[in-house]
Amino acid sequence: MRGNRETRIFFSTELLGWYERSKRDLPWRRHRDPYYIWVSEIMLQQTRVDTVIPYFQRFIERFPTIRDLAEAPEEDVLKCWEGLGYYSRARNLQAAARQVMERHGGTVPDNKAEVSALKGVGPYTTGAILSIAFNRPEPAVDGNVMRVLSRYFLIEEDVAKVGTRTLMEELAAELIPEGRASDFNQALMELGALVCTPKSPQCLICPVMARCAGRLEGAEERLPVKSKAKPPRPEYRLAALVEGGGALAGRVLVRRRPDTGLLARMWELPHIPADAVPGEGAGLPDGPAMDRLAAALAAAGVPARPGGALLNAEHTFSHIHWNLRVFRFDAEIPMQAAGGGVSPAAVAETAAAYDAAGGAADSAARLPANAGPAADDTAAEYRWITREDMDNLAFPNVFLRILNGYFGS
Numbered sequence: 001m002r003g004n005r006e007t008r009i010f011f012s013t014e015l016l017g018w019y020e021r022s023k024r025d026l027p028w029r030r031h032r033d034p035y036y037i038w039v040s041e042i043m044l045q046q047t048r049v050d051t052v053i054p055y056f057q058r059f060i061e062r063f064p065t066i067r068d069l070a071e072a073p074e075e076d077v078l079k080c081w082e083g084l085g086y087y088s089r090a091r092n093l094q095a096a097a098r099q100v101m102e103r104h105g106g107t108v109p110d111n112k113a114e115v116s117a118l119k120g121v122g123p124y125t126t127g128a129i130l131s132i133a134f135n136r137p138e139p140a141v142d143g144n145v146m147r148v149l150s151r152y153f154l155i156e157e158d159v160a161k162v163g164t165r166t167l168m169e170e171l172a173a174e175l176i177p178e179g180r181a182s183d184f185n186q187a188l189m190e191l192g193a194l195v196c197t198p199k200s201p202q203c204l205i206c207p208v209m210a211r212c213a214g215r216l217e218g219a220e221e222r223l224p225v226k227s228k229a230k231p232p233r234p235e236y237r238l239a240a241l242v243e244g245g246g247a248l249a250g251r252v253l254v255r256r257r258p259d260t261g262l263l264a265r266m267w268e269l270p271h272i273p274a275d276a277v278p279g280e281g282a283g284l285p286d287g288p289a290m291d292r293l294a295a296a297l298a299a300a301g302v303p304a305r306p307g308g309a310l311l312n313a314e315h316t317f318s319h320i321h322w323n324l325r326v327f328r329f330d331a332e333i334p335m336q337a338a339g340g341g342v343s344p345a346a347v348a349e350t351a352a353a354y355d356a357a358g359g360a361a362d363s364a365a366r367l368p369a370n371a372g373p374a375a376d377d378t379a380a381e382y383r384w385i386t387r388e389d390m391d392n393l394a395f396p397n398v399f400l401r402i403l404n405g406y407f408g409s
């Protein structure tokens, strides 16, 4: 057992008193609607509260009920999530909303087994939904909570280990005062977010300082013990910003990612892998890099003339770090397609379709489905887009930044 009875009672009592005095007014705290709690908890994973607030408000406005979310096109859900990252969270949330519709008639179940069976709902989110929305005495242990408990109870075990998480969950469950699970769990999270922060914890204003074993040992900066995760693997990629000409003037070519895997079904600039040479963008000299990209574009049915290097960009996922070198290209339409890609007639047809549609933004700016192998070895859908099209398509952050910069928004 960690800490004696008085130490535990002191912790729970002081923490609750502090929470009642200091809790932030957050949009999802104004309701006990389990759907709102659920959405907020999924958004808050790996994301700061300040960032989440406007996303949460837009999301709830757009999908006010579980049914609205379940029935929405996935593209709309991803668009609403655009910029938050970790897009599988949005897909899982929608899949789980559909499960709630099918299995529970649109009502979030007040039951541990049923909540934890929902897609993308792990032990932490299960505990958060059950405790915050239904006041069930379930622990909700995330990194914040493990940090607070490690310090207060002077726990030296590695919080990256499953056994330590189990220990923390048992401890957190025992600390919940009778009938106060909702407030207590939120108080614990709030203390970790506002006072017992990862760096420079503010012990002098902490409500539990008097009995904090970590603080009394001078170990607050050292705890929690956490073994280092593997750093993200670097990947070097060459990307093409292809500008349309003629009927496609003012448009840029984008492609859709495959249905599964990283950033599934989101839109991006075409890009291909490059050799990793540390220190300078994608590493490859620009001339050969553009030749390689041009060949890949031609193989995908988009003959294009290199226009020079545009910029370097980076993006870190949980396990991969992308280093992108972006080159500008001018599409050559119509022209003989190389590598068995789309025929010149088909390209001309695409341009003609634009002409016929008066260049309308929603005129299916798509190359024919038989456009040959994509620039990244997967069959892909391509579109020529304007700035306005970006309002309807979901892009990963790195491409969003590049395209917003290009279109000047």
Ligand code: SF4
Binding pocket: 148, 151, 152, 195, 196, 197, 201, 202, 203, 204, 206, 207, 208, 209, 212, 214, 215, 220
């Ligand atoms: S006294 Fe310091 S280390 Fe202990 S719980 Fe409070 S902020 Fe964290």
